[in-house]
Amino acid sequence: MLDVIRGFVRLTWPRRCAACGEPCADAWFCGTCGPLVAPRDGPRCTLCDAGLPSVGPAHRCGRCLSRPPTFERAWGLFDYAGPVGDAVRRGKYGREVACLRAVARVAAAVVPAALLDTPPDRVVPVPLHPRRLAQRGFSPPLVVAHAVARTLRVPLARRALRRVVDTPEQAGLGDKERRRNVRRAFRAHGVEGVDVLVVDDVLTTGATATAVADALLRAGAARVRVLAAACVDRTP
Numbered sequence: 236m237l238d239v240i241r242g243f244v245r246l247t248w249p250r251r252c253a254a255c256g257e258p259c260a261d262a263w264f265c266g267t268c269g270p271l272v273a274p275r276d277g278p279r280c281t282l283c284d285a286g287l288p289s290v291g292p293a294h295r296c297g298r299c300l301s302r303p304p305t306f307e308r309a310w311g312l313f314d315y316a317g318p319v320g321d322a323v324r325r326g327k328y329g330r331e332v333a334c335l336r337a338v339a340r341v342a343a344a345v346v347p348a349a350l351l352d353t354p355p356d357r358v359v360p361v362p363l364h365p366r367r368l369a370q371r372g373f374s375p376p377l378v379v380a381h382a383v384a385r386t387l388r389v390p391l392a393r394r395a396l397r398r399v400v401d402t403p404e405q406a407g408l409g410d411k412e413r414r415r416n417v418r419r420a421f422r423a424h425g426v427e428g429v430d431v432l433v434v435d436d437v438l439t440t441g442a443t444a445t446a447v448a449d450a451l452l453r454a455g456a457a458r459v460r461v462l463a464a465a466c467v468d469r470t471p
């Protein structure tokens with residue numbers, strides 16, 4: 236019954252800004268937040284997309300130089316701050332799927348040219364463990380993956396990856412703990428010879444991206460690239 240009422244309220248009330256919650260006629264973000272929704276810019280690592288203080292000859296961050304990732308390339312499109320950060324948090328922790336859809340829309344609109352030029356064979360969302368999915372009611376990476384797959388005109392393979400270990404929440408953990416947490420958390424199947432784009436909602440240290448890439452490559456994927464709607468600023 237509650238869902239019916241909620242659905243009715245959503246239908247009859249005007250749309251609200253995904254970031255601040257103010258009513259806004261027919262946009263995903265209001266007139267104040269909208270202009271602040273801008274993709275990341277500035278020098279970045281050409282492998283993991285971490286911000287760099289300046290563009291060096293290698294264009295790679297220290298972490299990638301000492302331990303190159305197993306994925307070919309990762310992109311984090313917006314800073315996990317400002318309106319996009321607010322919208323992701325409202326979506327994930329306030330369970331407002333419409334906020335995540337707004338983020339997915341703006342992310343899909345700024346998909347990197349490299350992906351449009353050489354699209355993957357499949358878009359694969361980072362899976363939630365079934366227990367976490369039941370708690371949250373929806374999968375934030377899947378919401379973003381839907382929009383990205385539509386833009387790239389590439390099929391979504393939502394069951395190619397499974398999360399077999401219910402890892403603790405990564406927020407608040409250090410780099411090493413995150414890696415240890417997710418190392419064996421994923422299993423992939425049906426990706427032999429497939430060029431995969433993994434999609435997540437937020438990219439932080441790349442620990443999840445690495446674990447997912449490892450699982451896909453173990454299962455025979457030909458190529459793994461990673462795209463996240465938002466990125467925690469990791470400028471060293």
Ligand SMILES: [Zn+2]
Binds near residue numbers: 252253254256257268
């Ligand atoms: Zn707003």
Ligand SMILES: [Zn+2]
Binds near residue numbers: 297
């Ligand atoms: Zn890097």
